[in-house]
Amino acid sequence: MNLVLVEHAEGVATEVSLQALALARGLGGPVHALLIGPGGREAAAGVPADVAHVAEHEALEAFAPDAWAAIVCDLAGRTGATAIVAPGSEHATDAMARAAARLGEPLAANCTSVTPGDPIALTRVRWGGSLLEEALLHAGRALLTVAPHAVAGAEPGSPGAVEPFTPALADADLVVRVRDRLAPAAGGVSLADAKVVVSGGRGVGSAEGFAPIEDLAGLLGGAVGCSRAVTMAGWRPHTEQVGQTGNKIAPEIYIACGVSGATQHIAGCKGAKRILAVNTDAEAPIMSVADYAVVGDLHEVLPAISAAIRKA
Ligand code: FAD
Numbered sequence: 001m002n003l004v005l006v007e008h009a010e011g012v013a014t015e016v017s018l019q020a021l022a023l024a025r026g027l028g029g030p031v032h033a034l035l036i037g038p039g040g041r042e043a044a045a046g047v048p049a050d051v052a053h054v055a056e057h058e059a060l061e062a063f064a065p066d067a068w069a070a071i072v073c074d075l076a077g078r079t080g081a082t083a084i085v086a087p088g089s090e091h092a093t094d095a096m097a098r099a100a101a102r103l104g105e106p107l108a109a110n111c112t113s114v115t116p117g118d119p120i121a122l123t124r125v126r127w128g129g130s131l132l133e134e135a136l137l138h139a140g141r142a143l144l145t146v147a148p149h150a151v152a153g154a155e156p157g158s159p160g161a162v163e164p165f166t167p168a169l170a171d172a173d174l175v176v177r178v179r180d181r182l183a184p185a186a187g188g189v190s191l192a193d194a195k196v197v198v199s200g201g202r203g204v205g206s207a208e209g210f211a212p213i214e215d216l217a218g219l220l221g222g223a224v225g226c227s228r229a230v231t232m233a234g235w236r237p238h239t240e241q242v243g244q245t246g247n248k249i250a251p252e253i254y255i256a257c258g259v260s261g262a263t264q265h266i267a268g269c270k271g272a273k274r275i276l277a278v279n280t281d282a283e284a285p286i287m288s289v290a291d292y293a294v295v296g297d298l299h300e301v302l303p304a305i306s307a308a309i310r311k312a
Contacts, residue, residue: 203258
């Protein structure tokens, strides 16, 4: 039996969770789903699993990675699951790494395909998407996460049964908890949905230096992004970071200003249909992936582009 950790929002299983369910089906045998926290019962109604287990507990209002790991391990033990599959999202990956440590089993992260057997043969994404690795997973109980959007999701459907339960959680499971969330500015376009992203790197020079980037993003109805050098400097919040350890985006056009184009940055923006680079260095790595480039100072180039748009 395969157990799938299903994340949900507003009473609906997330797309990446449906992808995890599809991958788990490929392992053969019954598939059980685990939904955690408020809204779980509602979301379970649309989950195409043989059984949907819903963990309900007052302490699960906010994400608590150790509590999720404890629930995953407990349910896997009680149901005799031979594989545990989860979406390769931030929260599920966090919880699965902790579950793997508790079980003393390896975790194969970011899988794109699996072939059942002992060991399971799998393909997974490594190095920020620049490498596809074929591997064999030798484990007593196989733990896998699924690379987001690498496989088609299972069609939503009704589960065979919905089984709510109250997990037993220790105080130690609740030490790490989400205390607060930083929402993007109201009315702004989210990075995930933006058709245009104007992004700034260290070359912007300061937090205040983002004014022409914000101006151009606003004119184009787009969102502001940035590199890790910028978030590390505290100029912009991590929610705006593009890259391997930030957002993976796929806009119509990505305008990278003062961004050198490190592999880890490109891992987040290579889904863009077009890339326009604005950089003083014609030899910067971003130039080799850009469709268009302006070699020049962003503080001169961007105001000129914005002025031309305003005139048009
Ligand atoms: P720099 O590399 O310093 O580049 C600045 C650029 O600005 C240069 O090309 C320069 O020519 C140009 N410039 C300077 N002045 C101007 C000007 N006035 N006008 C125009 N251009 C100008 N990075 C990410 O971005 N996202 C990630 O998710 C990420 N994850 C990482 C994960 C790991 C494990 C590691 C090790 C690194 C990660 N990094 C990530 C960091 C990454 O390796 C680079 O260090 C980072 O992307 C560099 O940021 P940058 O391009 O803004 O800065």
